[in-house]
Amino acid sequence: MIAILDYGSGNLRSAQRAFERSGSEVVVTSDRDVALNASGLVVPGVGAFAACMRGLIAIGGDKIVRERVAAKRPTLGICVGMQILFRDGDEYATDQLHQGVGIWKESITKLAAPILPHMGWNTVEVTGPSQLFKGIEDQAFYFVHSYAAKAKVGLSQAWTSYGAKFLSAVEDGAICATQFHPEKSGDAGLALIKNWVGML
Amino acid sequence: MALSIRIIPCLDVTDGRVVKGVNFTDLVDAGDPVEMANLYNLEGADELTFLDISASSSDRETTLDVVRKTAEQVFIPLTVGGGIRSVADVDRLLRAGADKVSINTSAITRPELIAEIADRFGSQVLVISVDARRARTESGFEVTTHGGRQSSGLDALAWVEKACALGAGEILLNSMDADGTRAGYDIGMITAVRAISKVPLIASGGAGTLEDFAAALDAGADALLAASVFHFGIHRISDVKKYLSAQGYSIRNNRIA
Numbered sequence: 001m002i003a004i005l006d007y008g009s010g011n012l013r014s015a016q017r018a019f020e021r022s023g024s025e026v027v028v029t030s031d032r033d034v035a036l037n038a039s040g041l042v043v044p045g046v047g048a049f050a051a052c053m054r055g056l057i058a059i060g061g062d063k064i065v066r067e068r069v070a071a072k073r074p075t076l077g078i079c080v081g082m083q084i085l086f087r088d089g090d091e092y093a094t095d096q097l098h099q100g101v102g103i104w105k106e107s108i109t110k111l112a113a114p115i116l117p118h119m120g121w122n123t124v125e126v127t128g129p130s131q132l133f134k135g136i137e138d139q140a141f142y143f144v145h146s147y148a149a150k151a152k153v154g155l156s157q158a159w160t161s162y163g164a165k166f167l168s169a170v171e172d173g174a175i176c177a178t179q180f181h182p183e184k185s186g187d188a189g190l191a192l193i194k195n196w197v198g199m200l
Numbered sequence: 201m202a203l204s205i206r207i208i209p210c211l212d213v214t215d216g217r218v219v220k221g222v223n224f225t226d227l228v229d230a231g232d233p234v235e236m237a238n239l240y241n242l243e244g245a246d247e248l249t250f251l252d253i254s255a256s257s258s259d260r261e262t263t264l265d266v267v268r269k270t271a272e273q274v275f276i277p278l279t280v281g282g283g284i285r286s287v288a289d290v291d292r293l294l295r296a297g298a299d300k301v302s303i304n305t306s307a308i309t310r311p312e313l314i315a316e317i318a319d320r321f322g323s324q325v326l327v328i329s330v331d332a333r334r335a336r337t338e339s340g341f342e343v344t345t346h347g348g349r350q351s352s353g354l355d356a357l358a359w360v361e362k363a364c365a366l367g368a369g370e371i372l373l374n375s376m377d378a379d380g381t382r383a384g385y386d387i388g389m390i391t392a393v394r395a396i397s398k399v400p401l402i403a404s405g406g407a408g409t410l411e412d413f414a415a416a417l418d419a420g421a422d423a424l425l426a427a428s429v430f431h432f433g434i435h436r437i438s439d440v441k442k443y444l445s446a447q448g449y450s451i452r453n454n455r456i457a
Contacts (some may be wrong), residue, residue, distance in 0.1 A: 061228035
């Protein structure tokens with residue numbers, strides 16, 4: 001069973017349906033035990049870094065993620081759900097630094113581009129042995145964000161250019177993350193979700 | 201490797217049905233928004249926009265159902281506009297599965313609504329729709345309301361700057377002069393708005409020939425919205441994208457080899 005962590009970050013029903021297309025049972029939950037015991041946990045996230053962290057901490061989600069990572073239980077962060085896995089990130093409006101969950105000891109910073117947010121379909125350049133992108137290396141995925149990680153973390157990475165290069169996906173053993181929205185990325189996104197489910 | 205341009209078909213919806221004639225022979229029910237959404241998705245639409253033209257609140261409830269059904273079946277971004285007046289309206293649409301909302305008249309009537317929505321949900325959910333036409337204002341473009349029938353008294357460029365400062369995540373620029381003419385986008389207007397806008401710009405109104413789409417991109421549009429040229433089958437989305445790709449624009453190929 002796959003659990004999508006519900007910590008007040010937007011509508012998750014369409015995400016649930018997208019993950020169900022992989023043939024899995026999918027629940028949307030904020031329950032600690034369900035989230036800890038699911039074969040795969042999805043950590044979504046939209047909006048501001050700090051607001052997402054507040055919501056995550058309010059349901060003990062930061063501890064759930066750390067426990068799953070420590071136990072090598074598959075976990076997938078999406079968009080701001082990827083960003084909050086890092087050590088810290090700039091606040092949306094004020095550019096103040098906020099603490100993240102800290103799985104990766106790097107920072108989330110603003111994209112260097114004249115037009116923000118980076119909104120729309122962009123391609124990825126995969127480096128390292130990827131399972132997530134198997135068969136879809138040349139596809140475009142849907143992005144909506146103004147901040148991203150720039151440093152290399154994990155065992156396999158995907159990079160995307162907008163203004164400058166940023167980290168668009170990470171595979172690091174049990175933990176994976178995408179800066180784009182696979183659940184909004186059409187057939188390519190559904191294929192990526194299927195690849196992830198296949199890794200569980 | 202670059203950000204692709206986006207092609208966005210816009211469907212007018214009321215009482216759960218698509219209005220404005222749609223003449224696709226391969227549709228079982230041309231009035232069903234969910235089926236239309238599915239078809240456009242297969243044709244390579246990069247996003248979908250529903251414009252709710254409901255006159256009554258019961259019709260508006262039906263639109264929420266349409267949004268719900270679409271979002272559960274079609275996994276590309278969905279924007280919904282029309283009749284949104286409050287943060288609560290936005291909340292209902294996002295909960296139903298919309299990814300973005302577009303607001304127009306209500307933002308002109310009460311600009312603080314832009315900041316209220318952006319603060320609550322983030323700028324990325326908010327498209328500011330600007331119905332503009334050529335006029336004797338400072339920039340030469342003014343904002344209209346009521347589908348272009350009334351002047352708002354606002355200069356279009358000043359309004360775009362203000363909307364961006366308040367938290368607009370994207371600008372949808374509709375030329376009321378070009379709308380429905382199929383004589384081409386208002387290139388001067390797109391160029392002028394691009395020069396002052398630091399958020400993505402969607403151009404709308406006037407698409408006729410394939411060259412029109414390219415001209416709007418050259419003027420600085422990031423995305424192109426059109427209704428009748430797609431609904432009437434004058435151009436298929438796949439043909440527009442094929443043409444633009446051949447001209448060297450970065451487009452998304454939605455087919456997995």
